[in-house]
Amino acid sequence: MAPELIVKDASAGARLEVFASGSWISAHAAELEQKIDAIKFDAPGSGRLDIDIAGIGELDTFGAWLLERLARAFIAQGYDAQFAEVSGRFLGLLDEIHACGRTKPVVVRQNPILAKLEGIGVAATEFGQDLLRLIDLLGRMCGVIALIFRHPSRFRFASAVHQLDRVGWQALPIIFLITLLIGAIIAQQGIFHFRKFGAGDYVVDLVGILVLRELGVLIVAIMVAGRSGSSYTAELGSMKMREEIDALRTMGLDPVEVLMLPRIVALVCALPILTFFGSMCALYGGGLVAWLYGGMSPPIYIARLKEAVSVTHFEVGMIKAPFMALVIGLVACSEGLQVAGSAESLGLKTTASVVKSIFLVIVMDGFFAIFFASVGM
Amino acid sequence: MGSSPEQLVIRVRDLVVGFGGQTVLDGVSFDVRRGEILGVVGASGGGKSVLLRTIIGLISKRRGSITVFDKDLDRVSAQEMQAVERRWGILFQQGALFSSLTAQENVQFPMREHLDLSMTLLDEVATVKLEMVGIGPSDARKLPAELSGGMVKRVALARALALDPEIVFLDEPTSGLDPIAAGEFDSLIATLQQTLGLTVFMVTHDLDSLHAVCNRIIVLADRKIVAAGPIATMLSSEHPWVKAYFRGKRSREGAGTSVATH
Numbered sequence: 001m002a003p004e005l006i007v008k009d010a011s012a013g014a015r016l017e018v019f020a021s022g023s024w025i026s027a028h029a030a031e032l033e034q035k036i037d038a039i040k041f042d043a044p045g046s047g048r049l050d051i052d053i054a055g056i057g058e059l060d061t062f063g064a065w066l067l068e069r070l071a072r073a074f075i076a077q078g079y080d081a082q083f084a085e086v087s088g089r090f091l092g093l094l095d096e097i098h099a100c101g102r103t104k105p106v107v108v109r110q111n112p113i114l115a116k117l118e119g120i121g122v123a124a125t126e127f128g129q130d131l132l133r134l135i136d137l138l139g140r141m142c143g144v145i146a147l148i149f150r151h152p153s154r155f156r157f158a159s160a161v162h163q164l165d166r167v168g169w170q171a172l173p174i175i176f177l178i179t180l181l182i183g184a185i186i187a188q189q190g191i192f193h194f195r196k197f198g199a200g201d202y203v204v205d206l207v208g209i210l211v212l213r214e215l216g217v218l219i220v221a222i223m224v225a226g227r228s229g230s231s232y233t234a235e236l237g238s239m240k241m242r243e244e245i246d247a248l249r250t251m252g253l254d255p256v257e258v259l260m261l262p263r264i265v266a267l268v269c270a271l272p273i274l275t276f277f278g279s280m281c282a283l284y285g286g287g288l289v290a291w292l293y294g295g296m297s298p299p300i301y302i303a304r305l306k307e308a309v310s311v312t313h314f315e316v317g318m319i320k321a322p323f324m325a326l327v328i329g330l331v332a333c334s335e336g337l338q339v340a341g342s343a344e345s346l347g348l349k350t351t352a353s354v355v356k357s358i359f360l361v362i363v364m365d366g367f368f369a370i371f372f373a374s375v376g377m
Numbered sequence: 378m379g380s381s382p383e384q385l386v387i388r389v390r391d392l393v394v395g396f397g398g399q400t401v402l403d404g405v406s407f408d409v410r411r412g413e414i415l416g417v418v419g420a421s422g423g424g425k426s427v428l429l430r431t432i433i434g435l436i437s438k439r440r441g442s443i444t445v446f447d448k449d450l451d452r453v454s455a456q457e458m459q460a461v462e463r464r465w466g467i468l469f470q471q472g473a474l475f476s477s478l479t480a481q482e483n484v485q486f487p488m489r490e491h492l493d494l495s496m497t498l499l500d501e502v503a504t505v506k507l508e509m510v511g512i513g514p515s516d517a518r519k520l521p522a523e524l525s526g527g528m529v530k531r532v533a534l535a536r537a538l539a540l541d542p543e544i545v546f547l548d549e550p551t552s553g554l555d556p557i558a559a560g561e562f563d564s565l566i567a568t569l570q571q572t573l574g575l576t577v578f579m580v581t582h583d584l585d586s587l588h589a590v591c592n593r594i595i596v597l598a599d600r601k602i603v604a605a606g607p608i609a610t611m612l613s614s615e616h617p618w619v620k621a622y623f624r625g626k627r628s629r630e631g632a633g634t635s636v637a638t639h
Contacts, residue, residue: 026541029502030493060541061573065505066498092572100508101501341522342476 021055024063168270183282236336419597466537
């Protein structure tokens with residue numbers, strides 16, 4: 001039965017009368033709200049007003065709240081509004097609703113400009129705190145390493161080997177594939193553009209120096225940050241969520257020693273190895289393209305490569321690798337430890353871990369470039 | 378609402394549920410009457426939650442029939458099923474609140490999806506529902522991660538009640554709450570059941586809940602229902618499991634005496 005709301009006008013001295021009937025339920029709530037909002041109050045009234053609800057056949061929380069809202073609207077106009085002809089089965093619900101919604105929630109309005117400024121301030125302090133947290137974690141790790149030098153048996157060798165398998169051995173196929181493609185693409189672009197001024201052969205110098213000095217280590221570090229850094233953060237984060245890290249602490253074990261050191265050691269060992277294989281693969285990819293696309297036979301490619309690159313270029317790339325691994329590992333672990341209770345926070349921290357570690361890896365690469373330039377490498 | 382008390386809202390006949398080679402429920406039959414609070418008890422891992430999840434369609438059954446609101450759930454169209462789903466609400470054991478939404482938004486979520494209401498009315502009704510379960514306006518803006526265990530259960534109950542369902546399924550509503558909070562939650566369920574005319578299907582381990590609010594109890598043991606009836610029937614039952622449960626060391630009756638049967 002469709003719900004009805006009839007307001008009889010108070011013209012000619014007659015009393016204002018309100019009748020509600022039909023189904024006041026959620027399915028009709030939108031329609032009822034319109035009817036209630038459509039009531040026009042010409043002038044403030046006074047006196048007792050009965051809202052006759054004898055005709056209501058069905059009532060749920062939505063209907064009951066709308067009736068209550070109607071009554072409150074009349075009370076706001078100065079009437080002494082009450083429900084009349086309330087049947088027993090609705091009494092409890094109407095009483096319950098009558099007590100609700102009395103306290104208005106306090107809405108805190110903020111100046112949007114101030115809020116933006118506050119956001120910038122919060123982000124800046126957050127950045128500073130992130131750096132402090134990284135330094136703190138590095139310090140604690142150094143402490144643990146010093147401890148392990150005195151008691152080598154405390155090092156979790158099995159755990160480190162297991163992690164090395166995950167972040168090193170299992171990462172090899174994808175690293176091979178990506179670096180091969182990168183080497184091939186650089187060689188193709190080099191040949192295509194250098195040919196225009198007859199310098200096609202110099203593509204070997206381009207591929208050799210670029211890959212060994214910069215790209216090999218950078219691509220591998222970015223891959224590892226996305227692949228292994230994120231999994232470290234997710235693992236440690238879900239352990240934090242399920243109080244496993246607290247449990248470790250209460251057993252007198254240091255999470256840095258048990259969980260982080262083996263992971264970071266594994267990463268520091270794996271990244272130089274991956275960088276070496278990655279660089280070799282990129283040179284191989286470059287050679288393939290030089291042969292198939294540029295028509296340079298492999299013996300000539302290798303001979304030119306010998307002339308173009310020196311051990312220094314190789315060293316520059318390899319020296320950077322363990323430092324980048326350290327940064328990726330520290331960021332991943334520190335983000336993992338900051339995960340709070342919810343699934344959403346785990347997702348946020350995992351994203352933050354990858355973004356921050358890639359950012360730091362690139363920044364560090366820049367500092368290394370300055371450093372190597374000034375020492376003449 | 379307001380129909381004769383003997384009307385059946387759920388009818389389960391000869392229900393068989395299993396996973397792989399294991400049968401969890403074997404030939405379970407029972408009724409839920411309109412307006413009653415039915416408690417389901419049984420050993421841990423004995424299929425109580427499986428029974429609940431089978432009725433609401435989260436687990437598929439092997440045999441038997443489930444009839445809700447006179448509709449055989451095997452023979453309803455997708456549309457009819459949706460209509461049935463709008464008439465029941467479920468409180469999951471861990472609350473299952475959406476962690477990216479505030480308490481208020483969690484309660485508004487089913488209303489927003491199923492009803493076409495104005496934002497004002499959505500806000501007002503959600504506030505009212507949260508107040509009915511004892512959550513004030515300041516807590517309504519918090520995310521689930523910021524709420525205590527008891528408050529999460531209350532918000533989850535408000536969300537289960539969002540569309541004014543006729544049946545609510547409660548999966549261990551008082552687990553993880555301290556006895557005082559559990560008692561408050563019991564009386565909240567009893568009050569809401571009376572004011573809203575709800576039918577409650579409650580899986581529980583809490584003997585106090587069973588004594589305080591349940592009109593009728595069914596006991597699952599050895600994959601079957603071994604006893605059904607009000608608490609008095611349970612206390613006089615001679616089935617060994619029922620006896621150990623209701624008259625054991627931790628029950629009210631058995632406090633001080635030791636019953637070691639299992």
